[in-house]
Amino acid sequence: MQDLKTGQLVGATPWKQQVMQIVGTLSAAIVLGLVLDILHTAYTIGSPTLSAPQATLMKSVADGVFSDNLPWNFVAIGALIGIVIILIDIRQEMVGADFRVPVLAVAVGIYLPIELSVPIFIGGMINHIGQGAETERSGQKKGLLMASGLITGEALMGILVAVPIFITGNKDWWPTVSGLTWLGPIAFLAVIYWLYYTITKK
DSSP, rough: HHHHHHHHHOOOOOOHHHHHHHHHHHHHHHHHHHHHHHHHHHBTTTTTTTTHHHHHHHHHHHHHTTTTTTOHHHHHHHHHHHHHHHHHHHHHHHOEEEEEOOOHHHHHHHHSOOOHHHHHHHHHHHHHHHHTTOOOOOHHHHHHHHHHHHHHHHHHHHHHHHHHHHHHOOOOOOOOOOTTTTHHHHHHHHHHHHHHHHOOOO
């Protein structure tokens, strides 16, 4: 339903969408195996270098169910926390507050590692501040597109950096230059400002 609705909005027809879905499925089947092999060889999927939090969570639940050692006390605590969060969100909706507490977003923030939660939180705050600045809707759309591009670009760069490791088997092939660690925080702050400027620009 979401696919058909989106296609209708951009002027597509159902049969064209079905053709492109077949193309996308075949392309993924051809490319995805090699990409996963490259990533696993270079970083080891599930390791601290390339964490897979959602897959790890599902694995833990499945192992706990089949081995009959699932920590039900933690499951019960999580369910209670979820109920409290839903009640808080309902209260926020009733008073007409701009700040909402969606339970899914909170749950994702709980199980994601801190190095992923922090950028997500910063992006959410930038969006919230941008909305408070009475920006135009086009600016918010540009910000959303830019954030999507940053995510996609990071994923593509991770694959490109992994290719030499996959070919050579040397995980230390990337040259190291001492004394330039300060460039990382500066680049991070620059991206934050760039995203904020994109959202708030009239």
